[in-house]
Amino acid sequence: MTTTEQSPEAYAYEMMAHHVGLRAAAPIDGPPAASLQVEALGYADDFENEHGKFILGYADYPDRPTLAYIVEAARNLNGLNPTVAARLLRMALADIESRHPETLEDTP
Numbered sequence: 001m002t003t004t005e006q007s008p009e010a011y012a013y014e015m016m017a018h019h020v021g022l023r024a025a026a027p028i029d030g031p032p033a034a035s036l037q038v039e040a041l042g043y044a045d046d047f048e049n050e051h052g053k054f055i056l057g058y059a060d061y062p063d064r065p066t067l068a069y070i071v072e073a074a075r076n077l078n079g080l081n082p083t084v085a086a087r088l089l090r091m092a093l094a095d096i097e098s099r100h101p102e103t104l105e106d107t108p
Contacts, residue, residue, distance in 0.1 A: 013025065065095060069091045
């Protein structure tokens, strides 16, 4: 089973790593994780940890990767890297528009 099939958060983690070079679960000090997939699965395990610093509620299952992009964008806006934040928000917007075509309609 691939990471994508196991967890939408792990999928989002891998996409963030590939598209914007963001590896939010990579160790700050010490050796890197054995693989991006191991890192992604660890990220997914911690994503909705009730003991974490934030609780976002539950997004609809198909929208969970989008939520991961937005959360990481918020973290990067917290003094880290606004350029990465903007890229992640663009990814989130594209994901929203592809999953919810009604968002493309002009509304007053």
